[in-house]
Amino acid sequence: MTIGSMLGDVVKSFFKKPVTEKYPFVRQEAPENLRGKLVWEPEKCTGCMLCVKDCPSNALELIVLDKVNKRFVMKYNLDQCTFCAQCVINCRFSCLNMSEEQWELASTNKEPFEVYYGREEDVKFLLEKASRGEAEGPCKED
């Protein structure tokens, strides 16, 4: 039986650096398979919708502008995403990937949470259409 059995730990820690990190001044490197913000590359997408179907939080919307010429725009609702990477697993053409660098996602307004991926002209076309109030409804499963 002893008294003050952790006193040694306490005294030792006086001479050690604090364990806490000075974030945001010092940033720890993120592990290589960290699941951060979702990134979509439109080139290989066939519009199969498997990513949209299995998303547990309805964070993904694939808007089809022209299926024959493979003109798709992906609307990614970052604030709804749970970062589970099920869409990345589902995609058979490796269009989706979760970034290990973009993980500081806090924001004071809503705008950064609505992310549009696709060809620049397609996104522009869609946003202009939306601003005129005649946005094409997102393609959802029945």
Next chain:
Amino acid sequence: MEAKQKSEKFIVPIGPQHPALKEPGHFEFTVDGEIVTNATARLGFVHRGMEKGVEDRNWTQGLYLMERVCGICSHVHAMAYALGVEKLANIQAPPRAQAIRELVAELERIHSHLLWLGVAAHEGGFDTLFMFSWRDRETVMDLLETITGNRVNYSANVLGGVKIDINDAQKDALRRGMDFLEERTKHYLKVVTEDETFLGRTRKIGVMTFEEATLLGAIGPTGRASGVQRDVRVDSPYAGYPDFPVNIVTSDAGDLEARFVVRIKELYESYRLVREIVDHLPGGDLTVKVPRRIPEGEVISRVEAPRGELFYFMKSNGTDKPERIKVRTPSLCNWGSVLTTAIGHKLADMPMILAGIDPCFSCNDRLVMINGKKTETQVWDWEDLRQYGIEYYK
């Protein structure tokens, strides 16, 4: 002043919001002076309707909802669900996936037990142990983040396997982490069994005998600290446990000290398992294909969560959505032991006795029916339940 009648009862209500525990639960302790003479609990403050919610999602989406039943043991919920779906679909995940499932489950057990060690020490007023054990817990949290990509909801499972693989660099990191934690855990075991001040709060407090534990249906480390030889990992091995078996850890003392000792010795067992899996990880694929429509049927899936046996009942009607999922979490089974062992102890011991079962409130809040007369049986059909729900929330 008129002397107080002896028959007068004095009830101390604690909760739903209270300083001892971070989650909401209401307790009423009847006291005679400082000694507790009766204890009751009321749960259900964080009922979230997840079982109903999962019926509206497809099988894959359900996996991620069920993973969020509990914040501490998220992986075991997803694993129980995935194992159940695989059983329904009559397929089996590859050996490598099963081993990785076990690996993540054991890492999760390490993080949960270290978290509990800190919380229980904090309830006993031993904040130094709390701080140090939580500092060391960061090691295993970082390891989990390294191998799965997230610190809390690891999402390591998919239906039919796992989505993560372990490479050599991660294996080395796991070995280093286990060596560091083992050394620290030895120190903590010494502290909780030798520190006189702390032993005053744990030795011979909250004693539950083997007979009581069996009668009250205590499970997990709480039951094992009273000598109940029950562990799903040993009794009916699942995932990778047939290949990497675990040794059951029990104690006969039944007091709070025994619960500390059992949980800390389980940590050693987890370190050993992690090392063994890392050294002998089977090769092969990570997933097998699971159909979108799961064949009709009913299945029971049991796994050993850090707190005890986690039970899933799953029913499929042959579509891509589950018909019914019923979850019974380990904390619910252990409440009886708290309320019984509390009697005869000082009010000041209540936080320690409560924390002794490692309670997790939000994961056990589901519909609870208390049948007053044991001889009566009740059968409620869907209409009755619906009506009960409407009346309850009126």
